[in-house]
Amino acid sequence: MMSKLDAKIPDGPLADKWTNHKAKLRLVNPANRRKLDIIVVGTGLAGASAASTLGELGYNVKVFCYQDSPRRAHSVAAQGGINAAKNYKNDNDSVYRLFYDMLKGGDFRAREANVYRAAEVSNLVIDHYTALGVPFARDYGGLIENRSFGGVQVSRTFYAKGQTGQQCLIGAYSALSRQIDKGTVTMYPRREMMDLVVIDGKARGIIARNLVTGEIERHSAHAVVLATGGYGTIYYLSTLALNSNGSAAWRAHKRGALFANPSFVQIHPTSIPVLNDHQCKLTLMSESLRNDGRVWVPKKKGDTRKPNEIPEEERDYYLERRYPAFGNLVPRDVASRAAKERCDAGYGVGPTGLSVYLDFRDAIQKKGRKYIEDSYGNLFEMYEKITGESPYEVPMRIYPAGHYTMGGLWVDYNLMTTIPGLYAIGEANFSDHGANRLGASSLMQTSGDGYFILPYTISDYLADDIRTPKIPTNTPEFDAAEKEVKERIDRLMSINGTETATSFHKRLGKIMWDYCGMVRNEEGLKKALGLLDELKEEFWKNLKVPDTANEMNQELEKANRIADFLELGKLLVYDALNRRESCGAHFREESQTETGEAKRDDQNFAYVAAWEFAGDGNEPILHKEELKFEYVKLQERSYK
């Protein structure tokens, strides 16, 4: 069974692996590229960069997104920045340091070779975005500005105020638009991938639903690339776009792709806290705010005074107190747990007691309001619109929220899943972030995957396919997949119960957050398995989907996604149960140090847990990919 997991990591010194590997990857000649079809699902930074680059190379690309325009993918909402190892600040940054910070930030649960490569191509990513017209912040000399970002001691983060994601996505989208204009890329907006079609063991197409007409479509290709983002909305309240979902990855999993480390979900420390029961999402406040904001709670339990009335000596700057070396810039998991710890101990602030202060008073005094406005103006505006309070006047209130998923489809060094011809890039794969994502490394990884890695590795696979004619869509495999999709939709439409998809989603989210969220234990996880089974059963008996399947039906879209989330949720719980150690964002109560920090167990858990689907209702099968650390020494993460 281990043979399923050949990561294909090249031999040789770490710094030479990608260079040597690239030299050996086979090419497809330009005349043959035109004859090869590639499907890309998703148009975020990973999907748009991959689709535009593959189009540029001359492949025949079809790209799909559920939004009305590729420009709206959720990468658009990333705020703080994108890393690169340019050493523009001469603060002794390097590819190695970026690699090291990512590995350490990920609590040594990522692959050395992949992470090193992500750091290596980061500089190309910045060059490309700049050439595309992404307006990174500049100094008066006209050169690019950099800032430091959570968990690191160098200034390597490129940014465009608090809109870095939007600006990069607009760049990637414009490059994609150029290819659409040229005709190398065909765009299919308002489409949702419903299933993967596997022929003779290879990924050869997808079944999609046209979200305007309800029509079920067949699309074939020589290879399929999933760039479908993360599944953080499984918690219902999360920082993700409302329609972000795990369905494409889950369907691929059910067709044979292994799913790796599903329970590694990053909890982001700086989200606007829950304000009311109707709330549908949590809005992220960029982590870059912690460069200048100081996190604190009152020293007195249940202190109900207004924050500005609490004198300096009665404030507990708990991050600075507990982690003097990094202070407010500790990594996300550490900051998140520390906030939860204070709130659980009764020191939380705000009407619910579930928030802490992020205070800019000192920074405004020291650096001036203008500086704060320039750096974070749009974030402050956003906060004020939502809460009705100005962070220039009173400290922000923040609390952790489900955010980025480090788990995803298992891929080898070539970014190929365990289904030949099926690739997963960006947040949809698992390989680069370990148990916790380093701030500002997601835009870097997703773009690197799409621009500079996948286009090379996929050609090696396609080199065998140059004689394969266009894949027909009238095969038994397409028939069967389409039939399954239609039957499932019919089934959802005909339950005719009394509860809406949203109500099931809320209940699912609560189970996941309570038992498989920031803190987990064996008892809770076992309980969650039963609760998820019950909820799934009720879903298929008591769901109500209005209207018909042959029109725009947003409730049907939701129902389809929740049906998958109910199954994926169980996989998260199995994964969390298996991992009897704390690491990164994943905190097992049974495994902590005397001071309450996460305690990793390298002896027993230095592996990637890759799960195989074993049929509906059966326990998934665990495969282990051992993580070998040749270039870094596994050490306890300490930010003290």
Next chain:
Amino acid sequence: MKVKLKIWRQKDSRSKGKFEIYELDNVAPDMSFLEMLDALNQKLIKEGKSPVAFDHDCREGICGSCGIYINGRPHGNDHRTTTCELRLRRFKDGETITIEPWRAAAFPVVKDLVVDRSAFDKIIQAGGYISVNAGAAQDANAIPVPKHNADVAFDTASCIGCGACVAACKNASAMLFVAAKITHLAQFPQGRVEAPERVKRMVAKMDELGFGSCTNTRACEAECPKGISISTIAKLNREFISAKLKD
């Protein structure tokens, strides 16, 4: 809080639409406008009625999916606010709120409050980019860009493509959208090479798709949730004339 909602209902692009009136109790001032529509939809579904379709996604003011005419204004009354960021505390208890889709020939209604804004994508495809292949760029700092230009580029690139400018304009003009893009790309040495071709192609495409012309009423600027200035339209006109003169 209670609200009375007068909402445009239209089954699909071929059907005729009409207003329907719904009442909703127990809404909270903290709720966002779209959370209020979510609540309405939950109620409608339970009553066996058809929920209201509307576009939305990030719900934090950045993806540009949302866009609804609220009491006669795109994204409602608040300055520089998207529909998803709008809060019910901005409305009075018992108020009747009129909710309509964007109205523009180039944005046909798909269903209820959902419109087809793919015309914007077609305008971008007609030249709203810098032609550079991945991996072909020199070091990012090889071409310095004055801070002022980078800041102007940022301000104009912050357009989210929601279409409020078109909806607000009596001519349903896409000038502000196109001008923002033209201004953004014109700030960079990399973007100058194609500038004459870009502006001619984008303007031609805009006209072809049925967007009207600008008559300087400034409604677009007033309604833009990202505060994009109509000074960009002056820039667009300059770029366009100078490109035409070179012909």
